[in-house]
Amino acid sequence: NLPQTFNSYGKYNHPLDSPSSRKRLGFLQKNNSLEERSRIVSSLKERTAKTLLSCDNIGGDARFRRTETDFSNLFARDLLPAKNGEEPTMQFLLEIVEILTSYIRKTFDRSTKVLDFHHPHQLLEGMEGFNLELSDQPESLEQILVDCRDTLKYGVRTGHPRFFNQLSTGLDIVGLAGEWLTSTANTNMFTYEIAPVFVLMEQLTLKKMREIIGWPNGEGDGIFSPGGAISNMYSVMIARYKFFPEVKTKGMAAAPRLILFTSEHSHYSIKKASAALGFGTENLILLNTDERGRVIPADLEAKVIAAKQKGYVPMYVNATAGTTVYGAFDPINEIADICEKYNMWLHVDGAWGGGLLMSRKHRYKLNGVQRANSVTWNPHKMMGVPLQCSAILVRERGLLQGCNSMCAGYLFQPDKQYDVTYDTGDKAIQCGRHVDIFKFWLMWKAKGTVGFEQHIDNCLDLSAYLYNKIKNREGFEMVFNEEPQHTNVCFWYIPPSLRSLPDGRERRERLHKVAPKIKAMMMESGTTMVGYQPQGDKVNFFRMVISNPAATRSDIDFLIEEIERLGHDL
């Protein structure tokens, strides 16, 4: 029965006939000792004797165990749906899982680096067998596994406890499991027909989010979109459709000159939307903020009046709940008053701050959010859901559909046997739409609302810890006073050489270069990552954000000391 066993590898009838049989068990180990080789041969003999050792039969379901497999003579074409492809498929996937679980364990291990930095030209030239070029001929699965390891090796561990570089950090295990399942299901959100469970999960989760926002009975509408920028773009589109539905058919020529308002601290996606949708960026008016980065409502009202006096039509206001840099929350209630008074659409961009709605302690920062016409809320930021997961929520039902529906007969057939109001495709600006809901739904099941609340409260506690630790520390200077509203802590590190310099051009110019230099050294040494940027007339400063559930006070301490260590001699 020998040949049959090894037929399970696709085409090699007897393993010892294979030219690479000596490499068995030697995956990725180029210098197998003689002892190992003899072990390989006896292992092979043992396996042939036992016939499909790797497949247990438990309760009727075959379960595969990882066995040593020679991938150097296996190719993609040997995997399912190939004949006898099941065994190599299972072994290949289990090898991948080994690579991934090893990566996951290292991600949470503080003794590993956050990244192993290389310049683009270095990676493009090829690193010891890691060659990015594509070729006409297939590579062996052994090479594919090497490529997978190398891809992770030269990447950035965004789940590492000391990765603070973006608003999205951390690696949630349940969310990750959800993504693995989503990829395996490999379907599309546009119809109930091919994504019944995911479509219902999306519907229930959006309703729950609307309840949390405070809309009566969670009524309204919404959809998951490929990120906060697209969610914000939706808000502008539906606002326009609400006030000037004829633009859908006749274009912007059918409307008067429409004016949008957003804070000078708001996310640039509002500006992108105003350009893309045909408003023009000049018709997006930037609002002044206080020193904490919050919109000054009186400035909004003054600018609305000024626009009206010019004969323009103020149509849309974006209030940010958690700005990107300062983490500021615009005063929603006061802005809502003005929107009601002048009949404007109120959107709340809670991409970053929306998560705080899950916290009984912090949700007051979004007071008035239930008065918004639409809300962007990205679970992939403050709630730790893997990328991408962003929702646009709309108070009035039917607008999304009205705005975007084109009734394509070949996709949305009214004569299906099920209730086709569950088909979501005609609400979207996309046709195919990735399943972003499952990981989020699964995390919510696994953590409960209280789990998200605890995560958010912990992150805010940590940022308060950081703030209190550096606010009076020598060499640190806060960008704005008072405790931050979100987990954003913005500060300059002043190296000793600058501390005695008087404020002025020279100090500013030199200080502007400090954060980039420290950041570059951090990346070269791979110890931690934190963002920096200028803002308005303020020179480059660090923006620390905490959304990583793996971060602890010791990591905050480490960051401060690392900045001091790297910046001391600048």
Place this chain on the structure above:
Amino acid sequence: NLPQTFNSYGKYNHPLDSPSSRKRLGFLQKNNSLEERSRIVSSLKERTAKTLLSCDNIGGDARFRRTETDFSNLFARDLLPAKNGEEPTMQFLLEIVEILTSYIRKTFDRSTKVLDFHHPHQLLEGMEGFNLELSDQPESLEQILVDCRDTLKYGVRTGHPRFFNQLSTGLDIVGLAGEWLTSTANTNMFTYEIAPVFVLMEQLTLKKMREIIGWPNGEGDGIFSPGGAISNMYSVMIARYKFFPEVKTKGMAAAPRLILFTSEHSHYSIKKASAALGFGTENLILLNTDERGRVIPADLEAKVIAAKQKGYVPMYVNATAGTTVYGAFDPINEIADICEKYNMWLHVDGAWGGGLLMSRKHRYKLNGVQRANSVTWNPHKMMGVPLQCSAILVRERGLLQGCNSMCAGYLFQPDKQYDVTYDTGDKAIQCGRHVDIFKFWLMWKAKGTVGFEQHIDNCLDLSAYLYNKIKNREGFEMVFNEEPQHTNVCFWYIPPSLRSLPDGRERRERLHKVAPKIKAMMMESGTTMVGYQPQGDKVNFFRMVISNPAATRSDIDFLIEEIERLGHDL
């Protein structure tokens, strides 16, 4: 040493103290026999004796083996980054992998159903322990694993050899491995800083695609977007930016009345784009097609002239390479001539047909594509890459950046230590952008260009087989004559009761109901899935498409017989 061993489960010091210890080994098996229970207890004793049996030390790297674990008292909070979270994390992920690999094996097994259909209200009411509602309190990981199994159980196996319902079908194992890795890396394409390897892979792959299109040296630009609809939207945006850059700042008011052209058979995303971007759907002119669904170039020219005579500005033409329903290829060269003559942007929507460029035998169907200004090409369709994977390719470099850049200082710092031209974020309408490139790059490595070619040639051979089999078969009627250009085969099944009816209203009305009824029965019985739709004045017909690498002639035979079996008595 007993307590220490079981500390690895997070918090339960001795497994036999746990109220659910009897359930160990009994995951999802509600009725463990006495014999099993005694096996559980001895298994536990054995494990405690061996201390972390599940963790081998090979070459310094700990490797985890799946062991029987009681998940009923484990929660998300016990997983990493929790203290001692490593062992439960690994066991949980390996259990997930067991669920997924079991699903994958069944997917390729023709004796399993394609789907287990339930109506929305049935799933919403809850199916034997599968409850979609979210709650405030966490669920155990055992419940989470049950939920994962049930999510797959009530879903649709889009990789099943008899799933023909969409343009995207199949489950590529290497692509799947790529997605699992992508989820684990959990990063974002906007900067080289946090996605160095993926950013370079995207760049190299886009260049390769441009070479295949035929642009000199593969020069030009491009980006992966969340689907063909968004890629098409990009094409309209950059065309407008090319001709009327002032629209970015001043809005559509700064441009004359702009006219877009596309075929009446083209994808509805062009219409969605014209609505969203402020052109208005009335300014999108639909072009007549021949009976095969291909644009008639003379009709384009006539309509361009008519628009100019009204004082409008013809700006943009979309030529479809592979229409959604008929699989028709518009004559690109003749359309390009007209575009050059009237100075219009030529976009080729190759979302579905672009894959044929990989086939030396079939790429002539896109002759002239190198004359396009932009091309949409979705590897997630004909090339079998998991969802989502869509590219917008642009011949002129700099337009994407010019059109979309907003220069957000907090995201794109010019003073970074690396070459920041690799940062892609300012080209996109998105801010965060999912990593769609890796699975595609990995598949290309694993298959080679020749592997994609073979897949595409096979699918087209299969569709020719289907066409030849039914074109003269009793009870089948083709929607259009001649062999299809793509894998789309469009046909009616005429039940015996209709065969003798003369053409006319009654026959049409009855025939219109046949495909929906057969489809509903297919879904109820779960044997196969194929799409149907009306088109123009043609009543509901089946549209068969083949992109699934698992499909064989026997599956085509099965489909035909299944339609006959289900439709015979209608």
